Amino acid sequence: MTEPRQGTAKQDEDAPPVQTFLRYTHRGAPGLADTVFEVADLSVYYGDYEAVRDVTMAIGRRQITAMIGPSGCGKSTVLRCFNRMNDLIPGARVSGKITYHGEDLYAPEVDAIEVRRRIGMVFQKPNPFPKSIYDNIAYGPRVNGVRKGLDDIVEEALRQAALWDEVKDKLKESGLSLSGGQQQRLCIARTIAIKPEVILMDEPCSALDPIATAKIEDLMHGLAQDFTIIIVTHNMQQAARVSDRTAFFTADVDDQGVRHGRLVEYDLTGQIFTTPSDKRTEDYITGRFG
Ligand SMILES: Nc1ncnc2c1ncn2[C@@H]1O[C@H](COP(=O)(O)OP(=O)(O)OP(=O)(O)O)[C@@H](O)[C@H]1O
Ligand SMILES: [Mg+2]
Numbered sequence: 068m069t070e071p072r073q074g075t076a077k078q079d080e081d082a083p084p085v086q087t088f089l090r091y092t093h094r095g096a097p098g099l100a101d102t103v104f105e106v107a108d109l110s111v112y113y114g115d116y117e118a119v120r121d122v123t124m125a126i127g128r129r130q131i132t133a134m135i136g137p138s139g140c141g142k143s144t145v146l147r148c149f150n151r152m153n154d155l156i157p158g159a160r161v162s163g164k165i166t167y168h169g170e171d172l173y174a175p176e177v178d179a180i181e182v183r184r185r186i187g188m189v190f191q192k193p194n195p196f197p198k199s200i201y202d203n204i205a206y207g208p209r210v211n212g213v214r215k216g217l218d219d220i221v222e223e224a225l226r227q228a229a230l231w232d233e234v235k236d237k238l239k240e241s242g243l244s245l246s247g248g249q250q251q252r253l254c255i256a257r258t259i260a261i262k263p264e265v266i267l268m269d270e271p272c273s274a275l276d277p278i279a280t281a282k283i284e285d286l287m288h289g290l291a292q293d294f295t296i297i298i299v300t301h302n303m304q305q306a307a308r309v310s311d312r313t314a315f316f317t318a319d320v321d322d323q324g325v326r327h328g329r330l331v332e333y334d335l336t337g338q339i340f341t342t343p344s345d346k347r348t349e350d351y352i353t354g355r356f357g
Contacts, residue, residue, distance in 0.1 A: 101128040103265060103295050104149060104172075108163035111144045111153065118144050119328035121163070124314055131287060131296045133306035133336065136316035136351065141328025142299040145316070146267050149297060150186035151179045184211070187263035191270040193250035195242030195257075200225075200234050203242040203253055207261035220260055227293075228256035229286045248279025252286065259294070266290065268298040272305065284309050303352055306336065313339040315348045 104126040111119045119141035126132050126149075134142045144153065151172065153159040165172045172182065196203050204221040213220065221238070225231040230252040234245070242253050251271060258266055272280040280302075287296060287309050300306050306313050314333040318326040332339065332348045343349045 102126060103128045103168065105166045105169075106145075106148075106163070107165075109145070109148060109165060110162045111141065111148060112158075112160050112162070113156070114158040116325070117327050119316075120319075122330045124330060124333045126295065126297060127312065128295050129291055129293070130311040131291050131298060131309050133310035133313045134297065134299045134316060135301070135303060135306050135313060136328075136331075137318065138301075139326065139328070140316040140318045142316055143269050144328065145330075146269055146297060146299050149265065149267055150183050150188060152183070152188065154179050184261060185263050186265040186267060187258035187261065188267045188269070189251070189254050189258055189271050191273050193247060193254050193274065195245070195250050195253050197241065197243055199239045200242050200245070200253060201238040203257050204260045207257060211261060224256040224260035227259055227290065228252045229282060229289070230256055246279070248275050248282060251275060251279070251283060255283075255286065255290075259290070263294065265295045265297065268296065270299055270301060273301065280305070303340075307340045310336045312336055315339060315343070315345075315351060317347055317351070 102125045106122055106124050106126075109119070109122040110117055122145055134146065136142055147153045147156075148161055148165055149172075153161065161173060167182075167186075171177070196206060198206070201221055204224050205217045208217060208220050222231060222235075225234060230249060233249060234240075234253075242250065245253060251274075255266075255271075272283050275283065284305060287298070290296060291311075298306075298310065312334065313336045315331045316328055317331050318328050320326050332343055332345045334344070339348060340352055343352065349355075
């Protein structure tokens with residue numbers, strides 16, 4: 068079944084009334100019937116420095132959620148919380164709560180490796196392994212013990228990433244021999260080959276030309292039929308084109324002159340880009356700031 072796209076947020080009759088979500092979505096997430104993550108009062112520290120403060124938002128299943136805002140406002144920091152990548156940064160810690168399907172993502176018994184299997188990540192710079200195209204895709208399934216049906220898995224992942232036709236005759240060639248845009252689609256294929264539920268993308272197109280960017284954007288619409296996507300982008304047109312919901316972050320300066328990232332406004336993308344409710348959002352999207 069095709070999931071509704073932008074501007075037609077899911078309204079599920081069985082869904083709890085919107086009020087139940089208000090605790091988590093005080094910056095607005097109307098019609099968010101099916102949540103994957105609920106973030107409540109999340110702050111992230113690097114040592115003593117509180118990089119991001121009090122983020123509260125919910126992420127809808129099989130939706131594309133965009134995070135926008137000026138450099139240094141904590142977008143990547145928040146994104147990395149969704150699959151516990153910040154655990155790998157010495158001195159980084161979080162306070163507040165993130166639940167994944169209602170379970171505390173940071174509970175001591177939660178296996179961070181399993182979290183990263185279910186919640187994959189695509190980085191700004193394409194980073195294929197120095198292996199063949201085939202082995203790049205087969206790597207994750209192999210690590211997970213898959214021995215049979217690898218050819219089919221590789222083909223399916225490459226098809227889903229809209230790369231199959233370009234590489235089907237050269238699967239043994241190095242992933243590094245591909246163009247930048249192809250490498251990024253290879254990385255997306257590698258991520259989806261292990262069948263995650265969520266894909267986190269941190270500026271996945273910033274190293275790509277407009278044609279490669281358009282290909283990835285087209286691809287994202289298709290991927291959102293099967294996956295929940297959270298994307299950080301500096302490109303506001305991209306956020307407006309691809310996402311269902313947009314979160315606008317900025318950085319406030321406190322009494323001591325220290326900057327802390329904050330979520331200013333979170334809403335349906337159409338709303339954010341046409342009638343934002345906060346002046347700071349309006350200034351940013353109209354180019355008066357940042
Ligand atoms: N590993 C780290 N150690 C210490 N401070 C960090 C680390 N990573 C990020 N920060 C700080 O946290 C704040 C938020 O950084 P972050 O990278 O999340 O911002 P961003 O919104 O993704 O910016 P950009 O748009 O430039 O990528 C910044 O002040 C940054 O210097
Ligand atoms: Mg960043």
